[in-house]
Amino acid sequence: MLLTLVTLALAQQSWTIDDDGPADFADLPAAVAAASDGDILQLMPGSYTGTTITKNLKLLGYPPSSFEIPKIGAPGLIVDGSGGGATTFTLTDLRVDDLVLRNLTARTRVDTATVAGLQVESCTDVVVTRSYVSDGALPSASIEVTDSAVRLTTCNITGGTEASTLDGKAGLALWGDSDVRLAGCVLTGGNVGDAVFSSLIPGPAIQVVDGAASVTVHGSSYHPIDGGHDPFSSLDSVLTQAPSVEILGGTLDLSWSAVDFPDAPVPAVSPAEPYLEVGPVGAPLFGPDPTRDLRVFGAPGDVAAVAIAVGSSTSLPTGFSGESLRVNLDQLVVLELLALQGQDVPAFVTVAQPTGPSLSGIELDVQALVALSGGTSFVTNASQIVLK
Template identity: 30%
Template sequence: MQPSPAEPFPGSRLLPAFLLLASPCAAQALWTVDDNGPADFASVQVAINTVAAGDVLLIEPGSYGAAVVNKSLTLLGSPGSARPAFASLDFIGAQHARALHLQTQALTVINITGHAFIDDCVVTDLETQIDNCADVSLANCTLGALPLAGNGVDGLSLFQCGYVQIVNSTITGGAGLSSSITFVPGAGGAGIRLEQSKLLLIGSTVRGGAGQTLTAPLFAGTGGDAVLVDIGSTAEVRGSNFDLLAGGLGNAGVPPFLNGVAIRAKNGGTAVTSGVSTTGGFNGPVTQVTARPYLEWSGAGGPGSSRTLTAYGAAGSICVMFLATDSFLDTGFSGTYGLPLLVHPGTIFLSTSAQLLGQNLGNGPTYPTPLGSALAGARFLAQGAVVGTSVQATNAVELMLSF
């Protein structure tokens, strides 16, 4: 019998597992940060400079300026409160980087040698840059950029990254603004630009930035592409018909009206897409295939909330889901199962299953998260194997406890 979301036993089994398996995380030091109240630190940067690698910062709402994180730390906002706000947030040169429920005008993740996880974060002003990282996961994020004179900036750029997963996120390229001073139209930025990187884009909406025409003399501002796969990169897109890749709108002029495309692959880049809606078409070696299965963590909230491990795929298939406490990257699985092994097999503590209801209708078990903040910073990952006419791996999804 398959467990359903209404059945209590999956959650009752997971709660003791949270408490037992997260105990090493509980041993890591938790530090409080508040710019307007009693706490261990009033400044996030001072906290970063002071605490040890592996520690966890519990950050209350406030304005914290610029922060550079150059050691393996976890920065947590509280999902039940406003996001702590930063002028810029840079994760540089550490083994791991983890952030939850933060807002920043600019975000960079550079030279992370292990696993980076950015969840429920908002970037408001500038291009998000991820460079030279081994293994990165973004989930439930909103990334955007303000309009810029001349060409708009990309919403997200990936450069020389081994593997990047993006799940349930919204990413928009910056709009271009024409300039009568330098006589250039304003081209929109790409939603996501890849160079020498691998991307798995899951259940997300990505839009290219809008272009703006220069009126005197008259030159059209072209729209940005939703996903630009460049210089030897590969991208796979999975999702449902309510997910969208949309080329940015061009602004009419001479030469004619030019919109961006949903996916453009060039200079040795290739892309595969399945399940999602698109506007603007494709350009270059882009292949559409039958919709492929994927996972998401649905729901939101802090301690004591419930989260649903939601699977999408061909109706009637069975998705076997494995929950673990650490990430992994074994690309050898891709040839047989379609995607790498992304959860560490030695840390799997629970398996469950659900019957899939369709590519556009999710199903899966619901789990409670523990009360209190003692386990803040603990992470749990899941990956599925969908059994139908063949066995197909899903993406991995990650859940991090907060306070």
């Protein structure tokens, strides 16, 4: 494992960015201009100017012994693969206002981030883990997805309020041929703003604007998929809550199990399907956490094999149902067997990850293969671990 990681690390050059101290650069735009494909940009605590990135870079924040998460502000961060630009991108331990991912053809990762407005356009594989996504400058939702595949694991997504109308926005809005999969996530629509005469419209959790959208949701009773409210209305709350799902145009292929989804337009998959979460959630107080808690949920007595690998795959093993196999079993790093405890009760694996400046930004894939009662097998959602 270490030999493989060292080989990957040799191809990377790391640059430091600090707005008030000794570093290679004082702000992000200059660092992006100087960096080459595959480089790491390490942002120290501070505030930085947004920019457009057309290279395959990794932006890492939150160094050890720091209390402040670096923030990328106006005019926002755009990662663009148009015209032979970037194909992939990694961002972790940062706050970002208005993050746009566009035309990226390889896997793109966002981990442990706080994002105000996420827009994904024509991207083949975007993976977001352990992150908070809230209202930004986007007009329709906190996350807008167009013709893209997006995987969200252990995230909290909340729709905001439209500034001019004070109507609530959607948590997630979809256009075109989009495929979004959520595991262990909280997804809620936005509440209406404070108006003198409250007759405004709260936002749904999921909004389909046009196209053929696909949404798959795995989780537990702790993971609501819920519309926003009008907290200022004197009417009964049932009458002033948005639906969880709103279809303005196009179609929605929805599959879900076990989450709190009270007005879902289709019934839940039964029995509930296993799923995997990655923790801890959010940035720790005293620098990067050298461990990852992997939590697998499913029917008591079922057995899960949790696999962590360097490199990815996109196949579905013969005889298995569920997701495609994303981990590359030929480059396996860890394999742990777990007896599952329940759909709301996790079975834990704690992984002490190798750390060090030379390994920062390297990604590992993680997924669970579950032997279900009755002799069938199931592949859970996949996620990633970004080394610090």
